[in-house]
Amino acid sequence: MTILTHLSDIIIPLIIFFVVGYGITSGIKVYETFLKGAKDGLRIVVEIMPTLIGLMVAVGILRSSGFFALFGKIFAPITERIHLPAQLLPLLIVKMFSSSAATGLVLDIFKEYGPDSYAGMVTSILMSCTETIFYTMSVYFLAAKVTKTRYTLPGALLATLVGTVASILLAGMMV
Numbered sequence: 001m002t003i004l005t006h007l008s009d010i011i012i013p014l015i016i017f018f019v020v021g022y023g024i025t026s027g028i029k030v031y032e033t034f035l036k037g038a039k040d041g042l043r044i045v046v047e048i049m050p051t052l053i054g055l056m057v058a059v060g061i062l063r064s065s066g067f068f069a070l071f072g073k074i075f076a077p078i079t080e081r082i083h084l085p086a087q088l089l090p091l092l093i094v095k096m097f098s099s100s101a102a103t104g105l106v107l108d109i110f111k112e113y114g115p116d117s118y119a120g121m122v123t124s125i126l127m128s129c130t131e132t133i134f135y136t137m138s139v140y141f142l143a144a145k146v147t148k149t150r151y152t153l154p155g156a157l158l159a160t161l162v163g164t165v166a167s168i169l170l171a172g173m174m175v
Helices: 002-025 030-065 065-079 086-095 099-113 120-130 133-144 152-174
Strands: none
Touching: 002 030, 030 065, 030 086, 030 099, 030 133, 065 086, 086 099, 086 120, 099 120, 120 152, 133 152
């Protein structure tokens, strides 16, 4: 086990040295390429920032107004039948739009129910089994100038459904 610990300590520096070494031996100007990538990354961050701020503000307003609590109570009879805690329904919806905004809901669930509770375990697994569908599609398709998404949205929604079912089943086995 200590070998794995030491290996994990050196793997990132090894990868960085490999990439830099490969770039130098290939005749690539590594530093200039890095700077160009950093500039492009900052440009993308500036373009995406208003969307992120809008999402976080909207989630904050919905959370503070009690809308998410009301939404969970309305659908509680349905979600309880499939062993999905009602308080996780808003998390599922917000996660499809923004992982950062969903993190605020995760922290609320952890504060109220605890990370070791059934709701906390489902939340933890759910966050790793699902994707920010609409955010990812809009950002990556916009960047790649993709206009025909074909089956991306149905496939992503199906994957989210499967991830949700897996979260419920896995958390149920742990309790």
